[in-house]
Amino acid sequence: MISKDDIFNIKSDAEFETIALEVFKFQFQNNKVYRSFCDLLYKHPADVKKITDIPFLPIEFFKSREVVSSSEPIEKTFSSSGTTGSITSKHLVTDIKLYEESYLNAFKHFYGNIEDYVVLALLPSYLERDGSSLIYMVNDLIEKSKQPESGFYLNNLEELAETLKTLEAKKQKTLLIGVSFALLDLVEQYQLNLKHTTIMETGGMKGRRKEIIRQELHQILQTGFGVSEIHSEYGMTELLSQAYSKGNGVFECPPWMKILTRDTEDALTIQTPNKTGGINVIDLANKNSCSFIATQDLGKTFDNEQFEIIGRFDNSDIRGCNLMAL
CATH class of the missing domain: 2.30.38.10 (Luciferase; Domain 3)
Structure with missing residues (x-):
């Protein structure tokens, strides 16, 4: 076995x-x-x-x-x-620990120790429904980070922008994981210049905006956040593992x-x-x-x-x- x-x-x-x-x-x-x-x-x-x-x-x-x-x-x-x-698709999970070990091992494989990061999540469309495997993962990453600033943001973009600036001033390693339309909302309202933050988009306009090609999306986000690369996560309800991209939309799988x-x-x-x-x-x-x-x-x-x-x-x-x- x-x-x-x-x-x-x-x-x-x-x-x-x-x-x-x-x-x-x-x-x-x-x-x-x-x-x-x-x-x-x-x-x-x-x-x-x-x-x-x-x-x-x-x-x-x-x-x-x-x-x-x-x-x-x-x-x-x-x-x-x-x-x-x-x-909708339903993934029936008989051992939730398998999922937890999968995303924690993958995060460590690609990004290192979760406790080094403040984890900020801008995932409104996912938070507004039950049963999201992404919310389960991100919620656990927030808890495992053990950082008081880590947390979810729904529509409070001003507070999120201020938090990012504060963390940036402290040179704190930060991960901002967000759905595409919400990240676009953020950079349309606030121009940021982030040197210590990884921006990770999880894809999808979820019917809130017109779909655009990845290169265009990443270009807008790179300019708005002042970063050279946009990271991405490739996962789905039917999988218990994720692949990650550290730029240019080229993904790598965990082993x-x-x-x-x-x-x-x-x-x-x-x-x-x-x-x-x-x-x-x-x-x-x-x-x-x-x-x-x-x-x-x-x-x-x-x-x-x-x-x-x-x-x-x-x-x-x-x-x-x-x-x-x-």
């Missing part, structure tokens, strides 16, 4: 592949939804010798099915944001997560790096749900295993996923 220690102590690609194949066998045997999907593709453990042989479950299954690989009781249900009346791309015309074909395709995620922290997910994002991987997100499929673009209807 794969343990947390196995997952969070992966040191090489070979180790990753070994554990991923073990997790596949476990989920094939214990996850009814995933097993049915693999059966439809005639893909069984005997047919799966390497990572690229593993079937990736279309992410839409999280909207219509209970995707679980564990018989343990559900400790937490995370849900996606959705327009009124739309069906227990990997991105592959699939051919847009043939969903079962995994591509070599440097080609645009559908984003497939292996997230080994998802061992109690499904670790192999075909998302609706379009992107490209590079030879060094970094990746970028280019956009999203619209429904008319999704080919090769007709098994969904089954």
